[in-house]
Amino acid sequence: MTICLALLCDRGNQVVAVADRMVSVEFLSLEYEQPTRKVERLGKYAVLTAGDALGHTPVLTRAIGEVEKLSQPSVEQVASLIEEAFIEERQAYAEKTVLRRVGLDCATFLERQRDMSEEIAFGLMAEYQKVNLDLELVVAGVDGSGAHLFYVCDPGVKTCFDAIGFVAIGSGLPHAESFLTEADYSPGDSVNRALWLCYVAKRRGERAPGVGKATDALIVTKTGVRFLDSQTVQRLDESYQHYVGSVRRASKDIEDSVANLNPAFDE
Secondary structure (H helix, E strand, O other): OOOEEEEEEOOOOEEEEEEOOEEEEHHHOEEEEOOOOOEEEEOOEEEEEEEEOOOHHHHHHHHHHHHOOOOOOOHHHHHHHHHHHHHHHHHHHHHHHOHHHHOOOHHHHHHHHHHOOHHHHHHHHHHHHHOOOOEEEEEEEEEOOEEEEEEEEOOOEEEEOOOOOEEEEOOOHHHHHHHHHHOOOOOOOOHHHHHHHHHHHHHHHOOOOOOOOOOEEEEEEOOEEEEOOHHHHHHHHHHHHHHHHHHHHHHHHHHHHOOOOOOOOOO
């Protein structure tokens, strides 16, 4: 229940991103808007998270240790390490919730499954495969080859979104994506236009359940991640309110112009 969105811009040389601050923990039936950001810095890159609020911490903790071993890692290398950490964390969680109930771990299950009845072996494997972390991550950054976006999700799969130029995660995804396609977004857009489109897409995403009103906005360049200050976000909001008013007035004018339309029909 959230919206996080990242766009390539400046001819694929920079990234703009936005995120709300809504937090949800399913097993606690908890959802609230927190005062801290949902964007993590990983070196010079940004990681945006959606899904279970408790899920990303162990994944990123695993990944950070490996990232720190590398000198100037590329965006793809960092995304790959997060992908590996995701798989490891999912496996560990599956062991705890499925296999340990019958006194097994992954290694012993593989060793003993031949001695199990087919029904038990297939049943455990089916449960194991259904385990999800309920977690989505976006890795955004700029390295020597330009700006890049990677998406990581269950069951631990990394996908590059450079060809599309943007990626959205969370319950607000459909609303955000539909606006960007309507607005003819392109990775060649200027930073300011991309930032504006990103902000409007996030506000559109607020129509989905569980998306928070607070907005964090950031720009990622070769030098790292920089968050926009509250005054700049406020100016974006003021422009958005003006935009919404203009759209409503234009829509009303058009509706008035067709109010007396007398449709003609083919015989």
